[in-house]
Amino acid sequence: MSKPLQHITAPGRIGQxxxxxxxxxxxxxxxxxxEGGFCSEQTVSYYEARARGGAAMLIMGSVSVAWPRGSSNYRHIALSDDKYIPGLQQLVEAVHAHDCRVAAQLHHGGLxxxxxAAVGHPTLCPSAPQGHSADEMTPFMTAEELGIISAPMQEPTFxxxxxxxxxxxxxxxIDVFVAAAERAKRIGFDGVxxxxxxxxxxANFLNPSVNRRQDRYGGCIENRSRLLVEIITEIKARVGAEYPVWFRLDSVHFTDDGITNEDAQVTxxxxxxxxxxxxxxxxxxxHAKGTCYSDGHATHTPGRFVPFAAAIKAQVAVPVxxxxxxxxxxxDRLIGDGQVDFITMGRKLLADPDLxxxxxxxxxxxxxxxxxxYTCISNIFVNNHIRCAVNAMTGFESERDLIGSDRARKILVIGGGPAGMEAARVAALRGHRVTLVEKASRLGGTVYFSGVSYPPNGRLVAYLQHQVRQLPITVALGVEVTPDYVARQAPDAVVVAVGAAREMPEVEGIDLPHVFSGDDMRSMITGDDAEQVKGRLSSFNRMMLGLGSASRITRNIPLMRSLSKLWMPIGKRVVMIGGGLVAVELAEFLAERGRQVTLLDEGTVFGKETPLVRRWRNLADIRKLGVRCLPNARVIRIRQGLLTYVNALDQERTIAADCVIVTSGTVANTSLAERLRQQGYEVHMAGDxxxxxYIEGAMHGGFKVGAAL
Ligand SMILES: Cc1cc2nc3c(=O)[nH]c(=O)nc-3n(C[C@H](O)[C@H](O)[C@H](O)COP(=O)(O)O)c2cc1C
Ligand code: SF4
Incomplete structure (x- = not known):
């Protein structure tokens, strides 16, 4: 980018x-x-970090106007009583100290x-829900997740x-919303x-598929909007017309019978x-589907709400x-074109508050x-506080810090995946002298490879590579670490971040040439260690792979993604042993490239290491692509073109398999660390x-090790 973006950086105004x-x-x-809905030190420092990072205003995550009535989250912050004022005042002062504004989002959970229900209260709604929709969420949840989510239902009071x-x-x-707004103003919030x-x-009142009332609050959109309109009118009357009040609405529902964009324009x-x-x-x-969140407010599709917001902007004379x-x-472009006035960012500011x-x-x-x-939002679902896979500080601002070290030490980091790069970055920022060694010819580890199937992972690798290049870190690529190498470096401490080991299952036929491990797949796609797979490919495939490596195409992820749509050394019918995170991501990539993919797992939940909200998304996406997921399947035999497994009923089943990929068997790999410890080095481990x-473990592990050296 040659010039700073001019529209998104321009000052603006909402009300006063x-x-x-x-x-x-x-x-x-x-x-x-x-406990009790009070704003905590953790809350204050989490918001303060985002204020310091340059945002113009923070809209606090929903605060409960009638806590505990109407609250939805486990540790929901309350604004329902004057006793909550001092804690929230601290938050407002901390944010204002950075010249940032802050608003409170007033919330009642309705349905x-x-x-x-957990405490036996009735659930307030415009009209009681009718019928039951099919459960498209629980089959994809682990027993642990189900246990946490269903815990309130086990309460005797439920x-x-x-x-x-x-x-x-x-x-x-109306009264509780007005009282909360008035309290927010007294606290010093800039608006609500x-x-x-x-x-x-x-939203239950606004939604025609939920609101079946016959009175002045139901029926036409004007009636369904009445509750919102009355709340705004009464807040303005109580706190003064000049106090900024706005609202968040669904500009559309991605359902057949919910709120339309035309409805939203009227509201x-x-x-x-x-x-x-x-x-x-x-x-x-x-809401009956797990994809609700990634379709809706935490959209997986970039810019999905823009046309709906722009249509609303055409109807109103206030900022959108x-x-x-x-x-x-x-x-920047949307603001410049006049389609919207302000951009809100959520996950981007969890990943980087200084954006x-x-x-x-x-x-x-x-x-x-x-x-x-979706690690962030999935953690909210299972009653954890907010956190971010790529930013170990998020949610931990009050307990973790990056303080410069009082003695610069010589640190050898072995392994250039995300864990090693993050450890090196943090250690260098703290003033240590860092050498980062990687046996492959590039940094990124297995995440570089996953960037081919899932581009956002590639962007994380690019960011880490850039940070490593900017900092005084010595990088040695293509180096296989030996005891001599470590001795020559004479480090004060060693960080081992060499990634997981992969164990192949003991199954007849596992050595056949059409059976590939995760490492083989990486070699084929990235060209690293390609010799180990070349011998098992046809002469045409060998030639293509050789060309790819020689022309350095395998170093260009976007190009690799495009070219892989035309050619890949992988047969038509692909069967994967193991149905975890890696298998699901790879299945999507291969199915999009015309492969018929079947996943076999000995358990019942596919993608179980994937955060819940993302898992719902992924599994829905691969189902649409025709990927078959066979649970309770134990593989017993592989033959050329065929794979046999035993199902839950102990029946043998044989399916066609031009290519078998083993994605199971990823285990910790402590041997190098143990060897170095025995030789007397101070050794730390990070990552798989x-x-x-996976990525969260790598980024958090790398950060923690770097911060502790
Ligand atoms: C962890 C998390 C919590 C959220 N909580 C709320 C909330 O309290 N109120 C709300 O209106 N939206 C909530 N959302 C939705 C976000 O406000 C926003 O619509 C969404 O993250 C999409 O924006 P983004 O792509 O910039 O992240 C939440 C989203 C996330 C990721
Ligand atoms: S947890 Fe994942 S989705 Fe959420 S902000 Fe961090 S990187 Fe983004």
């Missing part, structure tokens, strides 16, 4: 709030409240207020029943956002007429705010990219070699 640029942090529930809001309830709802999306109470017009100072657009998916995987340069400052300083290559893995933990 002057904003230093157009980058706003989208509301994200953090599950960081202390999603899961904490209500009682799921509904209360259709009568006039008194509606009065109460009314949460009117995502299946919560106000937006009415709410703005009632005094709203801005419209924050979002979207929602089908748009979220949803919007890259800064795309946001706005890096945009302002024109350093886009230093932005740590989000890899859209100490415990298989």
């Amino acid at each position: 709030i002057p904003l230093r640029n157009r980058m706003i942090m989208t509301p994200m529930g953090s599950n960081t409240a202390a 999603m207020a899961f904490n209500e 009682n799921l029943h509904y209360k259709e809001a009568d006039d008194d309830d509606i009065r109460w709802v 956002e009314i949460h009117a999306g995502h299946g919560y109470l106000i 937006a017009r009415l709410a703005v007429a009632a005094g709203a100072d801005a419209v924050h657009c979002s979207a929602d998916g089908d 705010i748009c979220p949803g995987r919007i890259e800064p340069e795309v946001g 706005p400052n890096k945009i302002l300083e024109n350093r886009p290559q230093d932005i740590r990219p989000c890899i859209y893995c 070699c100490s415990q298989v933990g």
